[in-house]
Amino acid sequence: xxxxxxxxxxxxxxxxxxxxxxxxxxxxxxxxxxxxxxxxxxxxxxxxxxxxxxxxxxxxxxxxxxxxxxxxxxxxxxxxxxxxxxxxxxxxxxxxxxxxxxxxxxxxxxxxxxxxxxxxxxxxxxxxxxxxxxxxxxxxxxxxxxxxxxxxxxxxxxxxxxxxxxxxxxxxxxxxxxxxxxxxxxxxxxxxxxxxxxxxxxxxxxxxxxxxxxxxxxxxxxxxxxxxxxxxxxxxxxxxxxxxxxxxxxxxxxxxxxxxxxxxxxxxxxxxxxxxxxxxxxxxxxxxxxxxxxxxxxxxxxxxxxxxxxxxxxxxxxxxxxxxxxxxxxxxxxxxxxxxxxxxxxxxxxxxxxxxxxxxxxxxxxxxxxxxxxxxxxxxxxxxxxxxxxxxxxxxxxxxxxxxxx
Amino acid sequence: xxxxxxxxxxxxxxxxxxxxxxxxxxxxxxxxxxxxxxxxxxxxxxxxxxxxxxxxxxxxxxxxxxxxxxxxxxxxxxxxxxxxxxxxxxxxxxxxxxxxxxxxxxxxxxxxxxxxxxxxxxxxxxxxxxxxxxxxxxxxxxxxxxxxxxxxxxxxxxxxxxxxxxxxxxxxxxxxxxxxxxxxxxxxxxxxxxxxxxxxxxxxxxxxxxxxxxxxxxxxxxxxxxxxxxxxxxxxxxxxxxxxxxxxxxxxxxxxxxxxxxxxxxxxxxxxxxxxxxxxxxxxxxxxxxxxxxxxxxxxxxxxxxxxxxxxxxxxxxxxxxxxxxxxxxxxxxxxxxxxxxxxxxxxxxxxxxxxxxxxxxxxxxxxxxxxxxxxxxxxxxxxxxxxxxxxxxxxxxxxxxxxxx
Numbered sequence: 036x037x038x039x040x041x042x043x044x045x046x047x048x049x050x051x052x053x054x055x056x057x058x059x060x061x062x063x064x065x066x067x068x069x070x071x072x073x074x075x076x077x078x079x080x081x082x083x084x085x086x087x088x089x090x091x092x093x094x095x096x097x098x099x100x101x102x103x104x105x106x107x108x109x110x111x112x113x114x115x116x117x118x119x120x121x122x123x124x125x126x127x128x129x130x131x132x133x134x135x136x137x138x139x140x141x142x143x144x145x146x147x148x149x150x151x152x153x154x155x156x157x158x159x160x161x162x163x164x165x166x167x168x169x170x171x172x173x174x175x176x177x178x179x180x181x182x183x184x185x186x187x188x189x190x191x192x193x194x195x196x197x198x199x200x201x202x203x204x205x206x207x208x209x210x211x212x213x214x215x216x217x218x219x220x221x222x223x224x225x226x227x228x229x230x231x232x233x234x235x236x237x238x239x240x241x242x243x244x245x246x247x248x249x250x251x252x253x254x255x256x257x258x259x260x261x262x263x264x265x266x267x268x269x270x271x272x273x274x275x276x277x278x279x280x281x282x283x284x285x286x287x288x289x290x291x292x293x294x295x296x297x298x299x300x301x302x303x304x305x306x307x308x309x310x311x312x313x314x315x316x317x318x319x320x321x322x323x324x325x326x327x328x329x330x331x332x333x334x335x336x337x338x339x340x341x342x343x344x345x346x347x348x349x350x351x352x353x354x355x356x357x358x359x360x361x362x363x364x365x366x367x368x369x370x371x372x373x374x375x376x377x378x379x380x381x382x383x384x385x386x387x388x389x390x391x392x393x394x395x396x397x398x399x400x401x402x403x404x405x406x407x408x409x410x411x412x413x414x415x416x417x418x419x420x421x422x423x424x425x426x427x428x429x430x431x432x433x434x435x436x437x438x439x440x441x
Numbered sequence: 442x443x444x445x446x447x448x449x450x451x452x453x454x455x456x457x458x459x460x461x462x463x464x465x466x467x468x469x470x471x472x473x474x475x476x477x478x479x480x481x482x483x484x485x486x487x488x489x490x491x492x493x494x495x496x497x498x499x500x501x502x503x504x505x506x507x508x509x510x511x512x513x514x515x516x517x518x519x520x521x522x523x524x525x526x527x528x529x530x531x532x533x534x535x536x537x538x539x540x541x542x543x544x545x546x547x548x549x550x551x552x553x554x555x556x557x558x559x560x561x562x563x564x565x566x567x568x569x570x571x572x573x574x575x576x577x578x579x580x581x582x583x584x585x586x587x588x589x590x591x592x593x594x595x596x597x598x599x600x601x602x603x604x605x606x607x608x609x610x611x612x613x614x615x616x617x618x619x620x621x622x623x624x625x626x627x628x629x630x631x632x633x634x635x636x637x638x639x640x641x642x643x644x645x646x647x648x649x650x651x652x653x654x655x656x657x658x659x660x661x662x663x664x665x666x667x668x669x670x671x672x673x674x675x676x677x678x679x680x681x682x683x684x685x686x687x688x689x690x691x692x693x694x695x696x697x698x699x700x701x702x703x704x705x706x707x708x709x710x711x712x713x714x715x716x717x718x719x720x721x722x723x724x725x726x727x728x729x730x731x732x733x734x735x736x737x738x739x740x741x742x743x744x745x746x747x748x749x750x751x752x753x754x755x756x757x758x759x760x761x762x763x764x765x766x767x768x769x770x771x772x773x774x775x776x777x778x779x780x781x782x783x784x785x786x787x788x789x790x791x792x793x794x795x796x797x798x799x800x801x802x803x804x805x806x807x808x809x810x811x812x813x814x815x816x817x818x819x820x821x822x823x824x825x826x827x828x829x830x831x832x833x834x835x836x837x838x839x840x841x842x843x844x845x846x847x
Contacts, residue, residue, distance in 0.1 A: 047612050074617055106611040113616070197837055199736050205512040206453050206739040208846045210519070211480055216735075234837065239844040269847060328731045329622075330605050333612035336743055339836065419836035430745065430825035431603055431640065438645040440614045441675060 036139035036358060038068040040084070043174075044075035044145035044152065045113070047106035048188025049335040050346035051174045052435070054144050055109065056102040057350020058172065059087055062142075063094065065358055070136065073439070075112035075145075076152055080125070082132055085109070085439065097435070102347055103423050104434040105335035116152045119159045126159050133167055140168040140357040144350070146175035146186075147390060150365060154385035157363035168357040171365035171385050172350055176332045178227035181393045182383035183367035187349060188332070190342030190418035193231035195334040196220060196327065197419060200235035203325070204242040204273060213270045214321040215262060215314050218243065219307030221331060222277040226250050226395045228331070230407045231415055232275035242273040249279035250395045251404035253288050258310070259317045261405050266318070278306050278326075336432045340421025345378065352380045376417035442545035442764060444474040446490070450481035450551035450558065451519070453512035454594025455741040456752035457580045458841070460550045461515065462508040463756020464578065465493055468548075469500065471764055476542065479845070481518035482558055485547075486531070488538055491515070491845065503841070508753055509829050510840040511741035522558045525565045532565045539573055546574040546763040550756070552581035552592075553796060556771060560791035563769030574763040577771035577791050578756055582738045584633035587799045588789035589773035593755060594738070596748030596824035599637035601740040602626060602733065603825060606641035609731070610648040610679060619676045620727040621668060621720050624649065625713030627737060628683040632656050632801045634737070636813045637821055638681035648679040655685035656801045657810035659694050664716070665723045667811050672724070684712050684732075742838045746827025751784065758786045782823035 041058045043051055055071075062069040071085040072078035090097050101108055119126045133141065143153040150171045157169035173180050178189035200218065207216050220229040226248025233246060244265045247253060265272045280288045290305030290312065307324035314322040345368060352366040364382040371377040399411040426433040447464045449457055461477075468475040477491040478484035496503050507514055525532045539547065549559040556577045563575035579586050584595035606624065613622050626635040632654025639652060650671045653659060671678045686694045696711030696718065713730035720728040751774060758772040770788040777783040805817040832839040 043615075047615055074615075077617070104611065105608050107615045110617070111615040194836055198742055199740070201837055201840070202511050202739040202741055203735060205510065205741075205840060205843060206735050208843055209449075209453055209480075209513045209517040211483070211516070234835075237835075237837070239842040271847075323735070325734045325736065326732060327736070329609060329612050329729070330731065330733070330736070333608040334605070335608055335611075336604055416835060421836065422833055427828055429640075429643075429822060430600055430827065431607055431643075434607070434611060436645040437611060437614050441677075 036066045037137045038070060039066050039140045039142065040070045040072050040079060040136070040138050041109070041142040041144070042072040042075045042078060043107040043109045044111055044143060044149035045175070046146070046332070047111065048174050048176045048332055049105045049191040049338045050187040050342050051106070051144055052104045052108050053102045053343040053346035054172045054174060054187055054350035056098045057347040058142050058354055060098055061351040061354035063087060065354065066139070071109045074110040075149070076114050076116060077112045078110070079129060079132060100433065100435045102343055103335060103338065103425060105333040108435055108437060110440050113148070115148055116155050118155065129156070130165060138167060140170065142170050142172055142353050142357070144172040144174055146177070146180065147392065150180070150385055151389040154363065154389040157385060160362070168360070168362035170353045170357050170362065171388070172353045173365055173367065174346070176228060177222060177225050179225040179392045179394070180388060181391045182388050184370040184378060185368060185418055187342060187346035189227060191335070191338040192228055192331050193234065193415060194339040194419035195331050195337050196228060196231045197234035198337055199327065200232045200243060200275065201240065204235060204240045207242070207271050207273055211270060212321060213266055214323070215272045215274065217274045217276060217307045217310045217314070217322065217324040219276055219278055219324060219326040221327070222249060223279040224249055224392060224394060226277045229275050229277040230395060230411050231419070233407050233412055234415055234419060242271070243275040244272055245274045245405045246407055247274070247276045247280050247405060248395055248400060249277045249281060250397065251400055252283040253280040254282070255313060259313070262314060262318065274310070276306055276310060280306050335434065336425055338423050339419045340423050341418060343423055348380060356382055373413055373417060376420070442472045443543045444476065445472050445546045445548065446476045446478050446485060446542070446544050447515070447548040447550070448478040448481050448484060449513040449515045450517050450549060450555035451581070452552070452738070453517065454580050454582045454738055455511045455597040455744045456593040456748050457512070457550055458510045458514050459508045459749040459752035460578045460580060460593055460756035462504045463753035464548050464760055466504050467757040467760035469493060471760065472545070477515045480516040481555070482520050482522060483518045484516070485535060485538060506839065506841045508749055509741060509744065509831060511739040514841055514843060516846050519554070521554055522561050524561065535562065536569070536571060544573060546576060548576050548578055548759050548763070550578040550580055552583070552586065553798065556586070556791055557795040560769065560795040563791060566768070574766070574768035576759045576763050576768065577794070578759045579771055579773065580752070582634060583628060583631050585631040585798045585800070586794060587797045588794050590776040590784060591774060591824055593748060593752035595633060596745035597741070598634055598737050599640065599821060600745040600825035601737050601743050602634060602637045603640035604743055605733065606638045606649060606681065607646065610641060610646045613648070613677050613679055617676060618727065619672055620729070621678045621680065623680045623682060623713045623716045623720070623728065623730040625682055625684055625730060625732040627733070628655060629685040630655050630798055630800060632683045635681050635683040636801060636817050639813050639818055640821055640825060648677070649681040650678055651680040651811045652813055653680070653682045653686050653811060654801055654806060655683045655687060656803065657806055658689040659686040660688070661719060665719070668720060668724065680716070682712055682716060686712050741840065742831055744829050745825045746829050747824060749829055754786060762788055779819055779823060782826070
């Protein structure tokens with residue numbers, strides 16, 4: 036291929052730069068020029084490019100450091116591309132930019148919304164007979180893309196969640212007075228991340244005793260009964276709860292008023308806080324809520340090696356598929372076995388993936404809806420395996436310089 | 442010495458078990474029996490003991506794992522010992538227990554309240570001519586004990602805070618729209634932990650741009666002006682704020698109603714949330730608040746090696762001082778130099794330490810009260826240095842079994 040462009044879009048994870056590292060290493064081997072567009076599709080429109088061939092002297096060091104760095108080295112955006120029958124001009128402009136820069140392939144690393152963008156570009160390209168290849172590269176902490184066993188970034192966030200949950204199990208075990216700790220975990224519609232709290236259980240730890248995912252309608256009365264039942268067994272009850280739990284009518288369980296972002300996604304806060312207040316009101320005992328917040332998606336110092344290696348390979352394979360002439364596709368992970376864990380990389384059509392959401396199957400949640408099943412634990416376990424090597428300077432992890440984002 | 446007892450008290454840190462490990466290793470070398478009382482002074486009263494001589498076969502493995510495990514292996518309590526002229530019976534009972542178990546020294550690992558307890562025991566012992574030695578071992582994430590350069594647990598919490606702050610600096614840098622992130626950090630009266638956020642700054646990162654500690658009265662108008670000034674320079678403003686910031690009249694800046702625990706400490710929540718709502722109201726832009734909560738004090742997987750080594754040595758030295766006949770004392774750290782960092786261990790009298798609080802000196806906070814000085818950074822820097830070696834199993838850190846706390 037002549038030149039290629041890669042960009043990143045959507046919310047950050049600790050693995051999105053590993054995929055970028057994969058695209059770059061394979062791209063630099065096989066193409067003339069490798070451009071990175073800053074801030075997703077916006078950077079393509081404004082031709083705000085970094086040229087990675089300039090990094091050649093120190094490229095292997097750079098790629099290694101990039102692989103373990105959190106968030107998006109190229110910045111991100113939340114621009115949603117209109118359909119080409121709604122706004123043809125933007126498509127014409129993008130393709131003119133591609134042509135001018137002799138671009139043979141465009142790689143977009145992102146989640147649901149980003150796959151919609153790249154899918155639309157591929158479809159438009161097809162309609163005008165363009166030879167440019169459009170390939171999506173998956174990422175999302177939420178693990179909610181379809182056609183793939185799991186998504187880059189999820190395993191690392193799951194590892195941080197399980198580790199913090201284990202550490203909080205130690206922290207909360209020290210007092211003899213009855214108390215409840217509620218840990219709110221990311222997940223608007225899909226409970227995958229919250230389910231990862233179950234991985235903290237081991238030969239001495241049964242915490243969290245209760246896990247509530249958005250896939251099952253949340254009932255406050257049943258919840259209080261669940262908490263009472265646990266308190267009859269122990270003084271220390273820890274509960275993992277998704278930010279997106281809703282009652283049977285679909286109303287979010289929350290303390291604050293929900294606001295909507297421009298994709299129509301509801302910005303949530305306060306499921307944990309709402310339950311904290313409920314427990315205090317109903318049971319009159321000490322209760323604390325902890326929101327893992329953005330820390331859970333950027334804790335790169337404890338990334339899963341499995342996750343970063345897979346993410347890097349997905350980036351490499353995206354380039355390989357493009358070299359083989361594929362377009363309108365996304366490399367996906369197909370699990371071959373759990374023990375030993377083995378995943379291979381195939382690809383799926385973007386048109387099948389975009390704008391769809393993969394929720395936790397009901398059968399992986401217990402009948403009462405307050406825990407996950409062993410099948411879920413077996414699914415999650417391999418994804419947090421392995422530790423990465425981080426260099427520390429002055430006591431802090433050495434990540435890649437992001438001064439160019441300012 | 443014949444037998445000794447050790448116990449832990451107060452809020453957990455990731456270094457309190459390192460001090461326990463130090464007491465145990467030195468105690469097992471020099472004493473007949475080493476008892477651990479479960480749940481602090483309550484466990485002494487009820488003779489709820491673990492006998493560590495029983496661990497002898499696997500003691501070195503156990504001590505190594507104990508050193509890196511978060512929270513309190515022996516559990517904790519929040520019992521405040523009354524003065525002996527208020528309740529003589531409790532003292533008589535405690536000394537009878539000591540006598541019955543042939544105890545020559547009692548070691549209490551804890552913070553302000555725990556030093557009050559051990560100080561009272563030492564004073565009572567003196568008054569009845571008891572030969573039993575009473576030695577405190579410092580710990581507190583808050584770094585607010587006097588007579589010591591810093592306290593065990595603080596450096597590890599500071600390392601997690603600085604690391605998370607750096608990771609959040611990456612996470613928040615990716616979008617082009619103006620936004621503000623407020624990170625609420627522990628510290629009721631002392632701003633040491635919040636100051637540690639400044640360590641995240643490096644050759645490419647200036648975040649957090651603003652830092653507010655409880656030592657300086659918080660002014661909402663000045664705060665909004667500070668935020669505006671930063672927003673005129675960049676789209677990404679990150680602010681570190683202590684949970685305990687107060688206005689000039691001493692009222693906490695918070696969203697929720699404050700409640701008091703039985704020591705009269707105010708339980709806070711919501712400084713970050715209150716400022717988030719203030720920014721949205723006053724500036725009308727995207728703002729998020731993140732509360733690091735208990736995660737910051739139990740993130741043992743990223744403990745500071747300097748902190749754990751010092752904590753272990755303080756535990757060892759506590760036993761050595763007792764062997765030398767000292768009582769009513771606490772081993773303390775005295776910093777000899779910053780570069781190279783060097784600290785030695787001396788001891789101070791408990792009567793001088795108990796119930797006092799070491800705040801951040803005003804001169805280590807900038808004149809405007811919205812940042813810390815370079816002197817503060819130089820003080821903090823050595824305390825987060827060094828990484829510990831953690832064993833992982835199934836992708837998670839291997840900590841010491843705490844089943845005996847249930």
